[in-house]
Amino acid sequence: MEAKFRINSFEEYEEQYKLSTERPEDFWGQIASNYQWQKPWDKTLEWEFDSPDVKWFLNAKLNITENCLDRHLEKRGNKLALIWEPNDPKERFVRMTYRELHEEVCRTANVLKKHGVGKGDRVAIYMPMIPELTIAVLACARIGAVHSVVFAGFSAHALADRINDSSCKMVITADGIYRGAKEIPCKGVVDEALKSCTSVETVLVTERTRWNVQMKEGRDYWMHQELLDVDRFCPAEPMDSEDMLFILYTSGSTGKPKGVVHTCGGYMVYAGYSFANVFQYDESDVYWCTADIGWITGHSYIVYGPLLNGATTLMFEGVPTYPDAGRFWQVCDKHGVNQFYTAPTAIRALMAKGEDHVLSYGLYSLKVLGTVGEPINEEAWEWYHIHVGKEKCPIVDTWWQTETGGIMISGLGGHSPMRPSHAGYPLPGIQPVLLDQEGKEIDGNDQEGYLAMRFPWPSMLRTTYGDHERCKNTYFSHYNGYYFTGDGARRDDKGMYRIIGRVDDVINVSGHRFGTAEIENAINSNDHIVSESAVVGYPHDIKGQGIYAYVITKEPPTNPDKLRAEIVETVVEEIGKIAKPDKIQFVSGLPKTRSGKIMRRILRKIAEGDTSNLGDTSTLLDPDVVDEIKAGAL
Numbered sequence: 001m002e003a004k005f006r007i008n009s010f011e012e013y014e015e016q017y018k019l020s021t022e023r024p025e026d027f028w029g030q031i032a033s034n035y036q037w038q039k040p041w042d043k044t045l046e047w048e049f050d051s052p053d054v055k056w057f058l059n060a061k062l063n064i065t066e067n068c069l070d071r072h073l074e075k076r077g078n079k080l081a082l083i084w085e086p087n088d089p090k091e092r093f094v095r096m097t098y099r100e101l102h103e104e105v106c107r108t109a110n111v112l113k114k115h116g117v118g119k120g121d122r123v124a125i126y127m128p129m130i131p132e133l134t135i136a137v138l139a140c141a142r143i144g145a146v147h148s149v150v151f152a153g154f155s156a157h158a159l160a161d162r163i164n165d166s167s168c169k170m171v172i173t174a175d176g177i178y179r180g181a182k183e184i185p186c187k188g189v190v191d192e193a194l195k196s197c198t199s200v201e202t203v204l205v206t207e208r209t210r211w212n213v214q215m216k217e218g219r220d221y222w223m224h225q226e227l228l229d230v231d232r233f234c235p236a237e238p239m240d241s242e243d244m245l246f247i248l249y250t251s252g253s254t255g256k257p258k259g260v261v262h263t264c265g266g267y268m269v270y271a272g273y274s275f276a277n278v279f280q281y282d283e284s285d286v287y288w289c290t291a292d293i294g295w296i297t298g299h300s301y302i303v304y305g306p307l308l309n310g311a312t313t314l315m316f317e318g319v320p321t322y323p324d325a326g327r328f329w330q331v332c333d334k335h336g337v338n339q340f341y342t343a344p345t346a347i348r349a350l351m352a353k354g355e356d357h358v359l360s361y362g363l364y365s366l367k368v369l370g371t372v373g374e375p376i377n378e379e380a381w382e383w384y385h386i387h388v389g390k391e392k393c394p395i396v397d398t399w400w401q402t403e404t405g406g407i408m409i410s411g412l413g414g415h416s417p418m419r420p421s422h423a424g425y426p427l428p429g430i431q432p433v434l435l436d437q438e439g440k441e442i443d444g445n446d447q448e449g450y451l452a453m454r455f456p457w458p459s460m461l462r463t464t465y466g467d468h469e470r471c472k473n474t475y476f477s478h479y480n481g482y483y484f485t486g487d488g489a490r491r492d493d494k495g496m497y498r499i500i501g502r503v504d505d506v507i508n509v510s511g512h513r514f515g516t517a518e519i520e521n522a523i524n525s526n527d528h529i530v531s532e533s534a535v536v537g538y539p540h541d542i543k544g545q546g547i548y549a550y551v552i553t554k555e556p557p558t559n560p561d562k563l564r565a566e567i568v569e570t571v572v573e574e575i576g577k578i579a580k581p582d583k584i585q586f587v588s589g590l591p592k593t594r595s596g597k598i599m600r601r602i603l604r605k606i607a608e609g610d611t612s613n614l615g616d617t618s619t620l621l622d623p624d625v626v627d628e629i630k631a632g633a634l
């Protein structure tokens with residue numbers, strides 16, 4: 001049997017899945033041959049999960065942008081590659097063909113080169129959702145520079161940390177950001193961040209809002225001026241399969257966010273393959289993923305996955321509720337969107353605004369709906385299915401992670417059985433297992449355990465930037481011989497997976513990951529007021545999880561509201577608005593074991609409002625503190 005790039009039925013999925021697990025190297029070798037390589041690989045795979053050391057398509061040479069752009073020019077040169085819908089529906093939208101995008105990427109790549117950026121250099125990208133962001137990402141890839149996109153909602157402090165961690169040589173940014181009714185500075189944040197970064201030599205600024213921004217002589221340049229005198233073609237840098245393509249920072253349960261590293265060959269193969277199959281994209285379709293390119297979803301399923309398939313990908317600058325809660329649906333109708341991919345939190349937020357907004361639009365073009373980032377509750381799933389999909393569109397609930405690079409467990413639009421709140425079956429090549437506490441595989445269906453992977457897949461992370469030990473400790477040391485996801489999951493009686501949620505100290509707020517330690521550090525940095533804090537997640541109707549902070553102050557708070565505002569402000573400065581605590585409770589102590597470990601289980605229960613069964617508290621250093629916390633719960 002042959003590996004097929006595009007699966008067209010559930011039977012075919014089953015056959016392909018079997019092939020992919022019985023002969024993984026043959027399978028991925030055949031899938032990879034659907035791409036354009038400058039030099040073929042000597043060996044498909046070498047791996048061990050102890051170090052870990054994983055290599056795919058060894059010694060092959062390629063450039064992902066040749067696969068995203070050049071290779072389509074002959075057949076699809078005049079096809080739309082990108083549709084850009086601005087924040088304000090009255091502003092003109094932008095359409096770019098593959099030929100135009102190719103030229104823009106080449107020109108921008110030449111600007112990067114002119115400023116001394118080359119293969120292996122790191123470039124931070126901090127931009128609003130405008131076409132120039134996609135172009136900047138691809139321009140880096142064109143010349144072999146490693147992009148590190150930082151979501152433009154992060155603060156100057158968080159941006160500086162990320163720039164410093166990978167010693168970026170350049171920052172690409174814009175003057176300002178329009179987001180809903182808000183006008184948000186962008187270049188100003190970069191200026192602030194760069195006060196504590198020494199590695200950055202050049203800042204390229206794209207014009208978006210035409211605000212008056214400070215330009216530092218010899219460091220800052222306007223992109224539109226730099227583009228005036230560059231060549232319209234830029235040769236694609238030959239990259240080794242295992243050369244770094246990008247770094248993307250994500251939160252873990254401990255300390256600072258880590259730079260997840262993805263490499264060229266494997267990432268390309270899997271991003272393109274998973275896109276084609278999950279969304280069942282057909283040649284004339286218009287595909288829209290509402291994520292921001294600052295997250296992995298945007299990397300793999302706004303930029304790389306769709307372009308690798310010669311698809312038309314829509315990019316949206318705004319938010320779901322501006323100018324009103326019908327905006328998503330208005331955009332779907334306006335551009336004839338066929339595949340629509342969003343987050344459960346957005347669905348819940350729109351559901352809360354009532355059906356009228358969605359019922360005002362026809363939505364006839366929709367064929368496949370997708371969700372990502374967090375578990376989708378049944379109510380939101382049904383609403384999406386009935387009101388958006390008109391009960392005719394399959395929903396793909398896609399489970400994956402920054403570290404996995406691509407979708408791991410999901411239905412294949414229209415071919416797989418669906419069950420609300422269940423991601424379903426693994427994609428071909430993906431071998432999930434459920435482990436028990438001891439790290440033993442739990443066989444059979446109707447079982448629950450820790451979700452892990454027992455075999456590598458092409459787009460898995462290779463390391464965490466500058467700290468391989470951390471990669472090993474975070475993902476490969478919990479259970480010997482497995483990649484550990486940090487999630488708990490259940491396999492139902494038919495073998496479909498349901499993701500239960502994180503089993504570590506990571507909170508998922510509106511599909512965005514934060515480590516509790518990261519938020520605690522931010523709160524504690526207010527050290528003239530705060531002596532200690534503990535953060536946990538709690539169920540939140542719209543966001544999935546909200547952030548609940550227990551804070552011990554140095555002095556008893558006389559004006560708690562003012563103090564809360566100060567603490568929130570610090571978190572906004574340290575991380576960004578997206579990590580604002582929803583609730584802050586002042587306490588005089590925290591439940592700790594005799595060895596000083598905070599019993600988060602108890603704090604979680606109290607935050608959930610479930611104080612009936614707190615378990616055994618007798619081993620606590622100070623059991624009375626629990627009653628105090630219970631009494632003051634918000």
Ligand code: PRX
Nearest residue numbers: 372373374375397398399400401402499513
């Ligand atoms: O807990 C899982 C949850 O999001 C985590 C990964 O977060 P991040 O790296 O930011 O990537 C998000 C987008 C790929 C996972 O460990 N998660 C992601 N997708 C789902 C999900 N939980 C349930 N169902 C999903 N479909």
